[in-house]
Amino acid sequence: MNAPPCPESTVLTDAAITLRPWRCEDAAAMYEAVRESMASLAAWLPWCHADYGLADAQARMQACREGWAQGELFAFAVLDGDGRLQGSAGLSQINRLHRSANAGYWLRASAQGRGWASRALMQVARFGFEQLGLIRVEVVAEPGNVASRRTAERAGARAADAAVYSLVPSDLAPP
Template sequence: MAAITPLPRSLELAAPALRLRPWQPGDADALFEAARESMASVGQWLPWCHAGYLREDAVAWIEHCQSGWARGEPYAFGIFDGEGRLLGSIGLNRLDRERRSANLGYWVREREQRKGIARAAIRALASLAFETLELIRIEIVAAVDNQASRRAAERAGAHFDGVSPNRIWHKGQATAAAVYSLLPPDDGIEAFGPVLEEGLLRLRPFRLADLDGLFASLHESMDSIGRWQDWCTPDYTLEDGRRWIARSRLAWRGAGDECALAMVDRQRDELVGSISLNHWQPDYRMANLGYWIRQSRQGQGLAALAVRMLARHALKSPDLQRLEIVAAADNRASCRVAEKAGAHFEGIARRRLTLHGQPQDAAMYSLVAADLA
């Protein structure tokens, strides 16, 4: 059995304005108070948090956590503010030492919810799990209707893997659950996804270090990209960018659909855009190819070059025989890119797209290996 480094009992974790530490016997009154306060919210999803919860139950839970710590499971932490007031709980359990994975669960007392506490605590504990326990996967499993817990997972950067039927036992019956995953950070490591270079352009997987460049690129491009992409709005945040980068990196590992590459100016090391393969149809050996260029670098031929580079690479795979480019019929800039890249115009598909809530006709282009010879 693979060894996992045990954690010291004296361990404390720091997060913004928070302290995470192992439960101690002196925490029983605070735990009892927090649980009694949170029947309406926490109690809706965690069966132990009910009207009959006693101080003796809090004592028993802390004793269970302390004995479990010695065994290496669960690793349960109280979440405290800077003044030592209990805000909630978070922990790792169901450690699989062979697969180096674990489940992560959390709750926040009712009056402290919607303040980002769970998100910060998740990130702190996940960092410990990856760096010290050397785990390679953490799962967060929440009832499908538990929107608060799901939002915390998403804001912490977890990837939504899907809904798993009969995954949890809730209120006396088997219930579907939303399953999220966190993987170790691999910023700067090109282990997944290709790196392609030609002329001034490099295509490579996105890194967390691209976050500022991504944010700046989109916010300078509201008049161009924003006209054709619903998600490119002035409300786009750094957190939106962080989640998208995480999803794009996961997709290259097979967990997700948006296999995106950063377009980078090789001379300036500047992010100039993005290109991706998505909407995969394995049965037909097809995928969609999409792209955008930041406004200050448009009209320089970079998008057409990137399309040719990625298409040549992708169509070498036996799993792909056709790439499609679908652009709003009025999006002449995107259509010109497809044409300059050598894509074949196949016609106008009526009401193929929805843009800003309205149906749009789309220009359909295709690329096969012969187009790139």
């Protein structure tokens, strides 16, 4: 894998949206976007909950900066043509051995349905391939999250590889 580029000089853009690394001063805008979008995001994103506050957004900004510096998280603010924050997209779960990562994305409620999430996904995937030297970007979406699955498909991703099962402690039968 390649060394990560400097976040200050990293800007991804296409005809509709711009992605740039999160900045500390984005916390209030992120908080606003998350609060607007509680109804559409909370079912799928565990960090998006009724008690989500500005301190959570501030902590996320710090985690994004630290994750970038450590090469473990490449999170971008998704901006519209007017520079207004519309959501987030990024790469996490970086696997250097297999040169792969997971992609994630979300958009504020008022920005959904415009194709921006699939555009953002394509941009972060391209960033992963071209800047980080990845050979695979995966999207993990819950089966019921039809919007996320369609976003991945519109970006060119294909359902592949495995059925995933999980166990949590309460699933285990007593010995």
